[in-house]
Amino acid sequence: MATQQMSVTMTGFAATHPSRHPTIAKLVTFRMASTPSWNDNGEWKDSGTLFIDVQCWGRLGDHVMHSVVKGAPLVIVGRMNSYTYTPENPRMTRDGKEMLETVWRLTATNVGLDLSHSTSTWSLRDRVKESQDASAPAPVGEGAEASSFGGYSAVAVSAGDGEGDEDTPADNPDPELATAGDTTPF
Known part of the structure; x- marks a missing residue:
């Protein structure tokens, strides 16, 4: 060590x-x-x-x-x-x-x-997606927790800037962020 x-x-x-x-x-x-x-008397420096x-x-x-x-x-x-x-x-x-x-x-x-700096939703890693039963839908939404996926971690999907921007929902991420050819920009 x-x-x-x-x-x-x-x-x-x-x-x-x-x-x-x-x-x-x-x-x-x-x-x-x-x-x-830092903020110096109301002015950011x-x-x-x-x-x-x-x-x-x-x-x-x-x-x-x-x-x-x-x-x-x-x-x-x-x-x-x-x-x-x-x-x-x-x-x-x-x-x-x-x-x-x-x-x-x-x-x-x-x-x-x-x-x-932004809001986010997340998607499962490919390894986890492949291991799930194809006929069983993956849990999504507020009720889905990491433990629902066997404790596997996940990557986030951009869903706006956190300022009430609803023009970029999680299922339709910003195309500029998805330049890697994946719908998971972050």
Whole structure:
């Protein structure tokens, strides 16, 4: 068991669309942007934006690939790690030495929609759908709970912006959000 790993929860927005690593099929990556803001006597102020690389492995990566789009509000839990390298054209220190660059990344264990920015419904993962009896309808609506599905987790479907927007019901998601070819935009 690893010790002294920094586990964090971050909120922010997907700064890029997720992409599958060209040589590591089980790895999906994207950038996340997080800008802290605060209210100063009725005026909202922002501090600098933090951009961080997010890595999602295995089934989580598959779900992120089909669910997350650029601009989506996210809550991500994972482990922070970093690596240092010398860039092709490094900056120099005052004493003439090459400066190293450090890249921080978050290896995600959980990725979810930040419901403080939108409303959502959810759909079952494909593995759960395939295992259900085809003749039995899946429970849906307010009475359906995760335990109804054997405790399996699910991915969310966008259903508006949370401001009473009824133009985008859960069964007809925003086409721009469904660019991954799946009706489950988030």
